[in-house]
Amino acid sequence: MEKVRTRFAPSPTGFMHLGGLRTALYAYLYAKHNGGDFILRIEDTDRERFVEGALEVIYSSLINSGLKYDEGPDVGGDYGPYTQSERKEMYMQYAKKLIDLGGAYYCFCTKERLESLTDENGNRKYDKHCLKISKEEAEERIKNGEPFVIRQNIPEKGVSSYEDLIFGTIEVDYADLEDNILIKSDGMPTYNFANVIDDHLMKISHVIRGTEYLSSTPKYNLMYDAFGWERPVYIHLPTIMKDATRKLSKRYGDANFDDFINKGYLEEAIINYVALLGWCPKNNAEKMTIPEMIELFDLSGISKSPSIFDDVKLRWLNGEYLKAMDNEEFVKRAEPFFKNSSVYGKYDIGKVAKLIKNRIEILSDIPEKVAFLTEFNDFDNALYENNKQKSSVEVAKTLLPTIIETLNGIDNFTNDVIFATLSEKANELGVKSKTLFYVMRIALTGLEVTPGGATEIADILGKEDTISRLTKSLNKLN
């Protein structure tokens, strides 16, 4: 069997769409699972849509996600160039060859004539008007500078059929297909032509792409057949939706990979989540590394229906990755978000990290989560009232002086020591330690709920700060 070669062929639109990322992932996984190559090709034949810096976005998104391509514009390879605009001349040669083979023809129709073909329902289908122009006449007119395009010549009768590995047999009547433009008047090929030429020339064995091409694939097959080339294996993937009726779109900012990174999602969590949208591994795994995905990847686990992107589940998965990190790694990855927070440079980030690691799902939750450490505002003494904790204002009045005194006597002011000493003290006093810690936490933060317990927070704040806050709260009680 020939080597498996798959490709990801994005247009440089300036951002990495999550749907595109999933397509790239599946193409990568399929290739790697089968010991093959994964190729990156840039489809930039539409000059008007080119966006500055778009190439870098594609390269970095892929690499940061762990999808290392074996061949591509920036890494080279034996089948380059890998950017379509650099292959322009080649397409024209093949288009001319296709004309000789009867699979295409020159067309000189004006925009106006094309529009006149529109029927009462607003539909339009090209009428093969220029097919009857002789080759001599066409060449003469081109020589005279008349603008032209090259159209595919699709049979008027017959049915085309092919096998898709996900959807099975697809049959389309030629009559439902149009003589699309293969070469535009600017000499550039359209997707309809370039993808066929490139996939063949780059020896792509399996074409993996979205279902938007499911019904136009017969047109491409016609060309493979006309050239006498072997058709690739097709694997079409269902769309990722925002909700039941809308696709994930750039418009709503819910499809951009970079936006998710900036919001504090991890690359590995995104790629993992996206892998699960439309594919279920045999062992039902949820959290997987890329090597694990490569091992598990199989086409039979791919679903045929569009799936809805659920950011709640993505958040959960991201949280799982966060929790699995050791503290050091967490601090490193969260650095930019800590910098945006009030605790940066003020408290021990390592200690703060320990406090919040299990309490956030995305990194951008950090500033809000840690803000309480630096904000100590006036609060209602009623917060001490809590039956379940056996706490009340009166209890606070009696406990707080002891807590402060005990804390004052601690030299090694760290969580473990504070906790042990205070627990012992509670025992001595005959009160539940949870009551003592509850009172202390309220007095220390003025908040009903906080990430972390009283002693952990005291550890971070330091002895001086802790005692000053507690004293302030105590004074407030009298």
Next chain:
RNA sequence: GGCCUCAUGGUCAAGCGGUUAAGACGCCGCCCUCUCAAGGCGGAAUCACGAGUUCGAUUCUCGUUGGGGCUACCA
């Protein structure tokens, strides 16, 4: 409109003629706990509809309905 295509809880989904119809997210409850999380345990919630085929349909066939895609000198 025409053509292609899809259809299991709110969401992602397993299932491939006989099952108490998995699992995950979310939701609810309990346990644990220095509050909140995390963790542990448990619960509610699904085969779109209608005809067939079959001893028996979530599973096969057809239709209906609903969704998605294509129908560009965009990819």
